[in-house]
Amino acid sequence: MGKDDLKRILEEAEEFIANEVPKIVSDLIEKASETLERSLFRRWPQEAAYQRSERFAFQQNLEVRWGKMFDAYRILLTSCREIGHAEQARLARSRAKKDRLKRAALLGCHARSMRVAHEVLVLAESGFADGALARWRTLYETTITMMVLERCGEEISERYFASYEVVKLDELKNELRLSSTQSNELQEALKQQTEIVDELKSVYGEAIAARKGYGWSAPIFSNNNDPTFRDLERFLGAEDLPQTYKVSSYRIHANSAGLLDNLADLVGEGLFLAGSTNAGLDAGCELAAHSAALCTSLLPIGHDSIEAAIQIKVIEALRWRVSKEAKKAAKKLFRDHERAFFTGK
Numbered sequence: 001m002g003k004d005d006l007k008r009i010l011e012e013a014e015e016f017i018a019n020e021v022p023k024i025v026s027d028l029i030e031k032a033s034e035t036l037e038r039s040l041f042r043r044w045p046q047e048a049a050y051q052r053s054e055r056f057a058f059q060q061n062l063e064v065r066w067g068k069m070f071d072a073y074r075i076l077l078t079s080c081r082e083i084g085h086a087e088q089a090r091l092a093r094s095r096a097k098k099d100r101l102k103r104a105a106l107l108g109c110h111a112r113s114m115r116v117a118h119e120v121l122v123l124a125e126s127g128f129a130d131g132a133l134a135r136w137r138t139l140y141e142t143t144i145t146m147m148v149l150e151r152c153g154e155e156i157s158e159r160y161f162a163s164y165e166v167v168k169l170d171e172l173k174n175e176l177r178l179s180s181t182q183s184n185e186l187q188e189a190l191k192q193q194t195e196i197v198d199e200l201k202s203v204y205g206e207a208i209a210a211r212k213g214y215g216w217s218a219p220i221f222s223n224n225n226d227p228t229f230r231d232l233e234r235f236l237g238a239e240d241l242p243q244t245y246k247v248s249s250y251r252i253h254a255n256s257a258g259l260l261d262n263l264a265d266l267v268g269e270g271l272f273l274a275g276s277t278n279a280g281l282d283a284g285c286e287l288a289a290h291s292a293a294l295c296t297s298l299l300p301i302g303h304d305s306i307e308a309a310i311q312i313k314v315i316e317a318l319r320w321r322v323s324k325e326a327k328k329a330a331k332k333l334f335r336d337h338e339r340a341f342f343t344g345k
Contacts, residue, residue: 058276062127065333066281069325070125073285076318077117080296083311084110087299102149103300105157109146113139113295120288127276129264132284133244139291141229148232150298152220159208159216162200166209169193244287279333282326289322 063070088107091100116139123132149157172190179186200208207218207225214227220235221227264277293315301308 058127058278059125062125062278062281065278066124066329069282069285069322069329070121072318072321072325073121073289076289076315076322077114077121077292079311079315079318080110080117080292081114083296083299083301083315084114087301099154099300101161102154102157105149105160106146106299109142109149110295110299113142113146113292116142117288117292120284124281124285127278127281129277129280129284130273132281133287134284136244136284136287136291139288143291143295144229144232144236146295146298147236148217148220151236152217155219156217159204159219162204163208163213163216165193165196165200166215167213169197169209244283279337280330282330286323286326289319293319 084107087103088111091103091107094100116135120132120135120139123129123135145160149160169190172186172193176186176190197209205218205225207215209215210218210226212226212228214229214232215225217227217232217235218225221231224231264273264279296315297312301311
């Protein structure tokens, strides 16, 4: 074999490696992935049955350990919802115009708070402690908003509802920014919504469309046309954010604390938790119970009546029952886990 033959063979080999091998590998990956996908679906009924069985057993164990807290929370939530439903029915029947927007705003916020409080329960019942605490953060913000609306009356409630149009405008702007096609329909919708917001500005002032989203509350503050959530807290007398509010942000934002600080890590094992846990369920439930009870107490239920006084008294007692049972279950879990971790028993 001459040098020319060897050179030709090497060139053909290089060409084959450069052009044909990638095609072969690509075809192999395609066929293998299709085979694996079919296999996953074929085996899934058996795996799904196993996971359902495992989930059922896990949730039964949670009920054994946390059941008293869950039951107190469920009773509290049911009671709060019933009070809210009764107030909504009363508002629908009422012909009184005084503070009607304020009542509607409070009832709307209360309904949302009940929904979020239920989400906290569903997450806790499934063993997602950090998720439950993260949802409480929304409940806390709803509670603060509701307290401001309750204190400030009809004008602020009217602005609160009006600010929804500003949110709609922001959504349209964002949709237009991300849209691959600048449709005439979207452009027209943006134009119309801009006109609506401009009209609101002429009625309520530029602050209604403030960048930070709390412009509806601007009249509360002097020389502040772009208030923040922190400003609302200060208005209510809260000098510092609750530590739990700051900690709950770790469960929302993608920072390292969200990885390294989880409620299931009772003794500093450095767990990277990818699923459910039976630990830390007290945090979200206890805080959410407090917020749900507070939101319900803010409803216009006529606190001077004996019936309303009894209702609020029961709600408060249930809140403390949730807290009591949460602490008891958490303390026992910590002792059991600590003993198992350090003694292996």
